[in-house]
Amino acid sequence: MKHYVATILILAIAAAGHESINRAHARAAQERPAQNVLDIPASIGRYKQVGADQEVEEEVQRMLQTSTVLVRNYAGPDGWPLQLTIVYAGTTRRSLHFPQVCLVGQGWEIREQTTMPVGFSFRAQRLVVVKGAQRQAVLYWFKTGERLTGDYFVNSWHWARNQLFSGAATSALVRLSAPIGNRDESAVFSLLEDFAAKFTPILMERVD
Known part of the structure; x- marks a missing residue:
């Protein structure tokens, strides 16, 4: 009987917490307008x-449930290309997911997956992906409020906690990618x- 009561209490607390997050989420969405331009x-x-920023198709925007997506190409100091992608989810987080899902959907095979430090600030996810003869280096991480992490689940925790206590946290996914080509793999990741x-x-x- 005691175990039954304890289980009911735990479920009630979890339900109350979930409802609090939903209320905070709705309040934040009303009080804090989405950032439409990055x-x-x-x-x-x-x-x-x-070049110009790449256009994101409406179908992709619908799938991501956000129109605030930046896809931009840069050249490094020696001219080596890299691409910056930012998916801004605002207060909803519905737009955020594992980038591996999109990469596999685009025909890439994930050969390596680990983490690596970005300065002394945080650790990002590090991927090596392959499609035919192409190899790419990928780094990605998430931003929620003032916190950065490459761990999707840690980011989810940051978002839930911020929504409970402030109701104003926004989230974004940042992905960097570059072709490896005939370069040393470690040199390309150093560039990223x-x-x-x-x-x-x-x-x-600039990304709130």
């Missing part, structure tokens, strides 16, 4: 934008890590 500079350190370290202060300032 104001990211064309030059980040010695990295320069190449360097860009990520220079981009992080901009991310914290």
